[in-house]
Amino acid sequence: MRQNIELKTSRRSFWLWFLQRVSSVGLIIVLLVHMLAWHYINPPELTHVEVSKRLGESIFFATVEALLIGFVMFHALNGVRNVVYDYFPKPGTRKIVSILLLVVGIALFVWGTFVLFRLVFGG
Amino acid sequence: MVKHSGIPYYTKRIAKASLETGTFAHLLHRITGLLLVVYLFLHMGVISFTYLNGQTFDDLMATFSSPLFLVLDLVLFAGAMIHGMNGMRIMLFDMGLFTRRQKLIFWVMMAIAAIAVLAAAYLLGTLEGWW
Numbered sequence A: 001m002r003q004n005i006e007l008k009t010s011r012r013s014f015w016l017w018f019l020q021r022v023s024s025v026g027l028i029i030v031l032l033v034h035m036l037a038w039h040y041i042n043p044p045e046l047t048h049v050e051v052s053k054r055l056g057e058s059i060f061f062a063t064v065e066a067l068l069i070g071f072v073m074f075h076a077l078n079g080v081r082n083v084v085y086d087y088f089p090k091p092g093t094r095k096i097v098s099i100l101l102l103v104v105g106i107a108l109f110v111w112g113t114f115v116l117f118r119l120v121f122g123g
Numbered sequence B: 001m002v003k004h005s006g007i008p009y010y011t012k013r014i015a016k017a018s019l020e021t022g023t024f025a026h027l028l029h030r031i032t033g034l035l036l037v038v039y040l041f042l043h044m045g046v047i048s049f050t051y052l053n054g055q056t057f058d059d060l061m062a063t064f065s066s067p068l069f070l071v072l073d074l075v076l077f078a079g080a081m082i083h084g085m086n087g088m089r090i091m092l093f094d095m096g097l098f099t100r101r102q103k104l105i106f107w108v109m110m111a112i113a114a115i116a117v118l119a120a121a122y123l124l125g126t127l128e129g130w131w
Helices: A002-040 A048-057 A059-087 A091-120 B007-016 B021-051 B054-064 B067-094 B099-128
Strands: none
Touching: A002 A059, A002 B067, A048 A059, A048 A091, A048 B054, A059 A091, A059 B021, A091 B021, B021 B054, B021 B067, B021 B099, B067 B099
C-alpha cells in the first residue's frame, strides 16, 4: 500500500516535471507568435474597437491567446507548487495547496478563454 | 525511504552553498518566476475585467502606453529573458549537455539575455523617439 502511494507520487512528479518542460517550449513558441501577431506584423491600435475587430477577423488570434493562457497557467502555477514543495514538507499542506492551485488555474483558464471567444463569436 | 525535503534541509543547503553561481541561478530563477506569476495575475485580471467595458479598456491602454509603463515593460522583458534563458540552461542539463561547464553556460545565457534587453531598449527608444 505504502509502496503504491510512493509509486503514484513519483509518477505524478515525473509527469509534472515533464509537462513543465513541454509548456516552457510551448510558451516560447506561442509568446513569439503572440508578439508578432499583436505588436509587430500589422499591429492593431490598442483600443476596444480595434482589438475586438482583430479577434473577430479570424479564429487564429483567439486560438493563439487560448494556447498562451493554457501553457502559461500550467507553467506558472506548477512553478508555484514547486516553490511551495521546497518549503512546506507536510503532506496535508502540500495537498491543500495543490488542489487550490489546480482550481485557480482551471478557473482562470476558463475565464480567460471565455472572454476571448465571446469576442470572436460576438456578444 | 524517501524523506520529505523540509525547511531545515533546504535552508541548510542554501547556507552551505553560500552564493555560488548555481545557487545564484536557482534563486534568480525562483525570484523572476514568482514576479512573472504576479504579473500574469495582474495582467489577466486587469485586462479581462476592463475588456467588458470599452471606455475603461481604452483609458487603461492609454495609461499603459505612458513612458513609465513602457519602462516597466522593459523590466518585464528582462525578467522573462532571464527566466527563459536560465530555463534553457536547466533543460540543457536535463539532457546531460554542458554539465561540466555549468558556470560558464550560466553567464553565456545571462549575456544573451542582457544583449536582448539592451536591443529591446534601443528599439523602444527609437520607436518612441527618446533619442
